Amino acid sequence: MKLSALHQSYLSRRSNSFRSSGPLDSASDAGYKSSAAVFWLILHGLCCLISLVLGFRFSRLVFFLLFSTSSSNLYTPPLRSAAELAKTLDVHSVQSTNPVANTLQLPLPNKTATNSRVIVGRHGIRIRPWPHPDPVEVMKAHQILERVQKEQRLQFGVKDPRTVIAVTPTYVRTFQALHLTGVMHSLMVVPYDLIWIVMEAGGVSQETASLIAKSGLKTIHVGFNQRMPNSWDERHRLESKMRLHALRIVREKKLDGIVMFADDSNMHSLELFDEIQNVKWFGAVSVGILTTSTNSAESLDRKEDEENPRMPIQGPACNASNMLAGWHTFNILPFAGKHAVNIDDRLTVLPRKLEWSGFVLNSRLLWKGGEDKPEWIKDIDMLDGDVESPLGLVTDPSVVEPLGSCGRQVLLWWLRVEARTDSKFPPRWVIDPPLDITIPSKRTPWPDAPPELPAKEKPEMGIQDPIVKHATKTRTSRSKHRSKRKHETRTDTQASTRHAEQN
Amino acid sequence: MGKWLQAFLFIAFASSIAAERNPRTERISGSAGDVLEDDPVGRLKVYVYELPSKYNKKILQKDPRCLSHMFAAEIYMHRFLLSSPVRTLNPEEADWFYTPIYATCDLTPTGLPLPFKSPRMVRSAIQLISSSWPYWNRTEGADHFFVVPHDFGPCFHYQEEKAIKRGILPILQRATLVQTFGQRNHVCLKDGSITIPPYAPPQKMQARKIPLNTPRSIFVYFRGLFYDVNNDPEGGYYARGARAAVWENFKNNPLFDISTEHPTTYYEDMQRAVFCLCPLGWAPWSPRLVEAVVFGCIPVIIADDIVLPFADAIPWEEIGVFVAEEDVHKLDTILTSIPPKVILRKQRLLANPSMKRAMLFPQPALPGDAFHQILNGLARKLPHQKSIYLKPGEKILNWTAGPVGDLKPW
Numbered sequence: 059m060k061l062s063a064l065h066q067s068y069l070s071r072r073s074n075s076f077r078s079s080g081p082l083d084s085a086s087d088a089g090y091k092s093s094a095a096v097f098w099l100i101l102h103g104l105c106c107l108i109s110l111v112l113g114f115r116f117s118r119l120v121f122f123l124l125f126s127t128s129s130s131n132l133y134t135p136p137l138r139s140a141a142e143l144a145k146t147l148d149v150h151s152v153q154s155t156n157p158v159a160n161t162l163q164l165p166l167p168n169k170t171a172t173n174s175r176v177i178v179g180r181h182g183i184r185i186r187p188w189p190h191p192d193p194v195e196v197m198k199a200h201q202i203l204e205r206v207q208k209e210q211r212l213q214f215g216v217k218d219p220r221t222v223i224a225v226t227p228t229y230v231r232t233f234q235a236l237h238l239t240g241v242m243h244s245l246m247v248v249p250y251d252l253i254w255i256v257m258e259a260g261g262v263s264q265e266t267a268s269l270i271a272k273s274g275l276k277t278i279h280v281g282f283n284q285r286m287p288n289s290w291d292e293r294h295r296l297e298s299k300m301r302l303h304a305l306r307i308v309r310e311k312k313l314d315g316i317v318m319f320a321d322d323s324n325m326h327s328l329e330l331f332d333e334i335q336n337v338k339w340f341g342a343v344s345v346g347i348l349t350t351s352t353n354s355a356e357s358l359d360r361k362e363d364e365e366n367p368r369m370p371i372q373g374p375a376c377n378a379s380n381m382l383a384g385w386h387t388f389n390i391l392p393f394a395g396k397h398a399v400n401i402d403d404r405l406t407v408l409p410r411k412l413e414w415s416g417f418v419l420n421s422r423l424l425w426k427g428g429e430d431k432p433e434w435i436k437d438i439d440m441l442d443g444d445v446e447s448p449l450g451l452v453t454d455p456s457v458v459e460p461l462g463s464c465g466r467q468v469l470l471w472w473l474r475v476e477a478r479t480d481s482k483f484p485p486r487w488v489i490d491p492p493l494d495i496t497i498p499s500k501r502t503p504w505p506d507a508p509p510e511l512p513a514k515e516k517p518e519m520g521i522q523d524p525i526v527k528h529a530t531k532t533r534t535s536r537s538k539h540r541s542k543r544k545h546e547t548r549t550d551t552q553a554s555t556r557h558a559e560q561n
Numbered sequence: 562m563g564k565w566l567q568a569f570l571f572i573a574f575a576s577s578i579a580a581e582r583n584p585r586t587e588r589i590s591g592s593a594g595d596v597l598e599d600d601p602v603g604r605l606k607v608y609v610y611e612l613p614s615k616y617n618k619k620i621l622q623k624d625p626r627c628l629s630h631m632f633a634a635e636i637y638m639h640r641f642l643l644s645s646p647v648r649t650l651n652p653e654e655a656d657w658f659y660t661p662i663y664a665t666c667d668l669t670p671t672g673l674p675l676p677f678k679s680p681r682m683v684r685s686a687i688q689l690i691s692s693s694w695p696y697w698n699r700t701e702g703a704d705h706f707f708v709v710p711h712d713f714g715p716c717f718h719y720q721e722e723k724a725i726k727r728g729i730l731p732i733l734q735r736a737t738l739v740q741t742f743g744q745r746n747h748v749c750l751k752d753g754s755i756t757i758p759p760y761a762p763p764q765k766m767q768a769r770k771i772p773l774n775t776p777r778s779i780f781v782y783f784r785g786l787f788y789d790v791n792n793d794p795e796g797g798y799y800a801r802g803a804r805a806a807v808w809e810n811f812k813n814n815p816l817f818d819i820s821t822e823h824p825t826t827y828y829e830d831m832q833r834a835v836f837c838l839c840p841l842g843w844a845p846w847s848p849r850l851v852e853a854v855v856f857g858c859i860p861v862i863i864a865d866d867i868v869l870p871f872a873d874a875i876p877w878e879e880i881g882v883f884v885a886e887e888d889v890h891k892l893d894t895i896l897t898s899i900p901p902k903v904i905l906r907k908q909r910l911l912a913n914p915s916m917k918r919a920m921l922f923p924q925p926a927l928p929g930d931a932f933h934q935i936l937n938g939l940a941r942k943l944p945h946q947k948s949i950y951l952k953p954g955e956k957i958l959n960w961t962a963g964p965v966g967d968l969k970p971w
Contacts, residue, residue, distance in 0.1 A: 175746060175865070175866060176744065176801075176866050178721050178722055178725065180797045180802075181797050181802035181803075182802060183805045184802070184810075184887070185806065185809045185890065186810060186890040186891070189812075189813065189814075189890075190813055191813070191816065192893070192894075196816060198897040199780050199893075199896070199897045201901070202835065202899075202904060203777070203780060205904075206901070206904065207776040207778070209908075210773070210777065211774070213585055213773075214773040
């Protein structure tokens with residue numbers, strides 16, 4: 059940066075001494091009426107033609123060789139004052155045997171004695187014939203990066219990392235694969251030991267089990283006999299019960315580590331897992347609440363009215379001395395009456411005042427009869443009723459440790475997006491047997507294309523096809539997110555679009 | 562008895578475990594030894610000439626930009642010496658004599674120093690000290706040192722060919738020169754000169770530090786010009802074609818984060834990179850080296866025959882990667898073939914705080930910083946040989962040598 063500024067203004071001061079200042083140019087400026095000038099002009103034109111053929115400006119080369127009294131500054135070797143010692147001659151040759159493409163190949167003089175190996179003057183720009191990355195080298199570079207990052211973690215990361223115990227309540231529904239895969243991938247990348255407790259409402263199912271099995275993590279898959287109800291309130295309550303059950307499992311198995319609640323539709327950042335390693339007993343992080351609303355115009359209006367049209371955050375609030383002073387909770391008032399009650403409602407889904415996912419606890423708090431367990435933790439077995447948030451597990455909420463630079467960092471995001479309860483999806487998301495009926499759409503985007511061609515089509519790969527409507531399995535998934543609707547149309551003879559779009 | 566044995570074994574075991582933990586940094590020892598942390602106080606005495614303020618203060622008053630550009634070392638060195646314990650007010654006991662001339666403070670409107678008046682200024686200053694004090698004539702400047710941080714140092718020109726033609730200012734032939742420019746077998750680098758890093762603002766760099774556990778995910782990082790379109794549009798002259806070669810060969814390589822942009826996160830990005838390119842420009846040295854060292858990014862130095870700062874105290878081959886200009890097109894092969902163990906060792910050496918301190922000019926001065934390294938370098942040249950003291954009437958320097966323009970008074 060500095061160097062660029064430095065040399066940019068050298069324009070006005072720099073003389074053009076290093077430009078080709080052979081007699082040619084000066085002569086052409088001089089009287090062009092003289093025959094010598096004409097001769098030079100013709101010679102110049104000839105040289106230009108030859109240069110065109112050869113591909114580089116050889117005029118300087120010629121003039122140097124002809125008028126080699128070193129009047130041109132191009133190849134002036136650095137002159138040494140007489141007082142300096144004479145060093146051995148070693149002309150640094152720019153033109154080595156490397157394969158070079160489209161550069162100025164100007165040979166350097168090897169006749170004048172120089173004392174420096176580095177020549178001042180014009181050099182060629184070496185470009186290798188295939189200036190693109192070599193995949194083997196790219197792999198090596200990534201291995202180097204991995205090793206460097208591992209070392210960084212060893213030195214500056216958490217010392218003695220503890221196992222992360224992730225608790226996820228889930229149940230089989232259309233969006234389960236979407237959400238659970240997201241959580242699964244986040245957990246797979248966590249650099250610490252991990253135990254994943256998956257609580258499933260409605261009993262253990264093959265769908266969930268097959269999804270989880272792909273993770274390669276240590277999982278504990280437990281079924282819960284109740285089915286997931288349809289209203290959000292009851293859903294939250296059942297999830298809380300499932301989480302308590304998971305905590306009981308932690309207690310039974312005496313799992314050692316840090317318990318965090320990874321709801322299957324949440325998004326976690328990897329810094330979250332680094333940050334929760336700092337918890338001593340009971341900690342809280344800030345959660346960003348992503349509330350969705352169907353009518354974007356409505357939400358825009360609302361945004362203008364509010365003073366803080368920002369994403370609501372739930373989490374600990376600190377005072378100036380970085381001590382826990384209170385809680386940021388979710389403000390339900392703007393959504394009064396306009397929030398979703400049942401899963402099928404196309405309205406905003408609201409979180410509870412304080413979501414479970416914003417809290418982490420040391421699993422030793424849950425063990426029976428721990429020696430140095432603090433007194434403020436309630437015994438889980440004593441808890442009978444509904445525990446709305448993990449704060450119900452402690453008698454004194456001021457003991458909670460705020461994490462993530464005292465709640466200033468948002469480390470995870472809460473979101474609830476679900477399809478309609480009556481929406482169906484192919485089991486395990488495999489279209490088997492392959493679809494065999496296609497019904498062309500009535501309205502094709504190409505007016506020229508023949509409208510109806512009821513051909514029998516057997517698509518080879520079920521997954522790569524756009525979703526075609528067929529008699530056996532209909533899918534009218536309606537999500538609260540209207541933004542992502544892909545119109546996939548085939549350019550074949552049959553035009554088939556998603557029938558769902560027309561609803 | 563058994564209890565003592567147990568206790569002893571336990572202590573031995575514990576200490577061995579402690580010793581096995583990865584050390585974060587490594588000691589730096591160059592060819593001069595473990596000298597980065599040497600304290601020069603008591604090892605030398607420096608006498609600072611009192612020159613009229615037209616040589617220093619008035620120039621600075623005219624243009625305070627001189628305090629923040631990369632040649633500001635000359636000004637800060639003066640200020641440091643004025644209040645340093647090595648300063649002596651008695652010139653008879655001084656080992657070294659310092660002449661405070663701010664020769665690099667004649668700036669263009671865009672902030673670049675013009676060196677055209679500097680030779681006359683230095684000449685006039687030396688005429689003054691040789692007539693007012695006897696110490697210059699005693700040795701003809703062999704125990705004097707000057708700070709000349711400009712592009713080609715004591716050659717006082719920004720264009721290399723012109724600088725070479727001028728050569729070192731004749732009256733400075735016997736003095737010790739403290740300069741940023743360093744290239745082996747070059748006219749403008751005298752034997753016995755001390756090479757220093759260019760000035761980089763320490764507070765600005767400190768303020769932009771990011772947490773050390775941020776993973777280094779950029780493999781190679783560089784921001785700067787590849788072609789100097791104003792002065793050398795075709796390429797081949799600027800940086801001897803090396804920067805253009807880097808661009809042409811690696812512009813499509815995702816491992817190389819190189820561009821000419823000026824991002825606001827330049828310092829932060831350097832801290833997220835493993836290698837930082839430090840190629841030559843019009844002159845071989847660059848503040849990028851200082852920035853790379855401070856931010857823990859391994860410097861990849863592409864400048865043939867360059868002499869790096871404090872080369873006798875800092876083992877640059879073990880800290881940085883040197884790539885010959887003719888090998889630039891193979892840069893990716895070279896860098897990926899460095900074994901990870903070597904890379905980790907280089908990072909450990911860079912993490913040494915004495916290494917970072919030695920590259921900076923903090924105000925006020927801290928122990929081990931660049932000011933102290935300069936003094937250490939001067940102290941290592943002591944004691945002066947008897948031969949530098951001239952017999953009365955003997956003259957070695959030719960006061961009328963050099964271009965005619967230099968002889969005019971300033």
